Amino acid sequence: MTAASPVKSSPLHVVSPLVPSNMLSVVCGQQALLKLENIQPSGSFKIRGIGHYIQKSTEKGCAQVISSSGGNAGMAAAYSSKVLKIPATIVLPMSTPSFMISKLKQEEADVLVHGEVWDVAHKKAITMAKNKKCCLVHPFDHPDIWEGHSTIVDEILEQSTEAPAAIVVSVGGGGLLCGILSGLHRHGATDIPVVAMETEGAHCLRAALDAGKPVSIGEIPSIAKTLGALCVTQGVFDLKEGIQLSSHVVSDKQAVEACINFADHHRMLVEPSCGAALAAGYSGLIQRLKENNFIRKRGPVVFIVCGGNIVSMDNLIEWKKHFRIC
Structure with missing residues (x-):
């Protein structure tokens, strides 16, 4: 990994904490760290x-x-x-x-x-x-936006005592993913794999990867409305070269279950679009990726807790009833 000059930080965002999650560490079988972007002044990354x-x-x-x-x-x-x-x-x-x-x-x-x-x-x-x-x-969808998002990588590499075994991120239109990918390139850290998570019905990245190019998914029936872009940005294809990228789709129910578990374990409310990334841990996906040697067994798995604007206690209670979550 080579040193890189960080992007000049905007005074509009704060350096978010990178904190351990005991429960996710247990279910992942190795240390899990949470990059708490939900505490940003605007409520998200x-x-x-x-x-x-x-x-x-x-x-x-x-x-x-x-x-x-x-x-x-x-x-x-x-x-x-x-x-x-x-x-x-x-x-x-x-x-x-x-x-x-x-x-x-x-x-x-x-x-x-x-x-x-x-x-x-x-x-x-x-x-x-x-x-x-x-x-x-x-x-x-703009390089300056991706450049701003890439400061997350600057902070993770500075805050973590060991290079991450993987970075887990939710994907909507692909702006945050492009920021993560560009940050890894800028730091010469392309050996860190990225796990990209979406919900069924808001799976424009998965559809694009299957087609080999950005394509429209036509409609967005998923509950994760903030993942609701019909088509992922071309920037993902331009920036993913040389980086191990694994794309996965979870159900709305799995995303909501992750939100509820996260609220119980960390006393924070996040929305289902964020729950998609957390579901990679709670559902056992990270363990399976380790068994397949996609995720390294050394270093922490970093989950980007991307935001919590479109959520309330009433929402969680309603979703819990709707999906019949015990």
């Missing part, structure tokens, strides 16, 4: 990349932010805009929970609900951002 992107855009003259997001990216854009004192409009799909709309308004953003899914909302955002002074913030 998104503040890293989107904050970085908006800052760079304001330096180029951006005077207004237009973003499209079902939740976490919109929160990051709204929070960043408020801190930087520029107006923001967030375009949301109709699937966005009402409490997320309230949260965005609390961040002083204007909110427009448009379209059944994020892809339709984003097309509306594009038309609204024609003004040269507007900055169009894509939730996941």
Whole structure:
């Protein structure tokens, strides 16, 4: 592994803790560490990349932010805009929970609900951002966003006393995954394998890998709405070369079970999109990947706890009843 200069950190995000999980360590059969991105000021990892992107855009003259997001990216854009004192409009799909709309308004953003899914909302955002002074913030598909997300790798390698045996990450449109992959390349740490997790019905990475290129999955019936992109970014294919990438799909029920277990074990609420990554541990997948020699037996398995905006106690209780989880 070679040393690398870290990306200049945005003052909009914080260095998140890397903490051990006793229960996940037991079920994984080796040390499990949690990278707690859910404690970021905007509630998720998104503040890293989107904050970085908006800052760079304001330096180029951006005077207004237009973003499209079902939740976490919109929160990051709204929070960043408020801190930087520029107006923001967030375009949301109709699937966005009402409490997320309230949260965005609390961040002083204007909110427009448009379209059944994020892809339709984003097309509306594009038309609204024609003004040269507007900055169009894509939730996941831009190199500056990936550069911001790559600071997670900087921190993991600095905080961990031993190189990770694997990094486990949830995948939506692929922005966080691109950040992890680019960070590993920048540090010369391409020998660290990456386990990419999705839910059934929000599995655009798995569909793309099967097809050999980004393809649309047509619709998003999964409960993990913040994983809800119809098509993964091409950047995943550009950045995955030379890195061991293992893609897996879990059920909504497995993702929710992981959220409930995580709440019991760590006293934190996270949403099902985050539960997809945690399910890799709780479901026994990490153990199976070790048996297949994909994951090294030395070093910690690092789980990216990506966020917890679209979740409440009422949600967890409702999901627990819906999936008949004991």
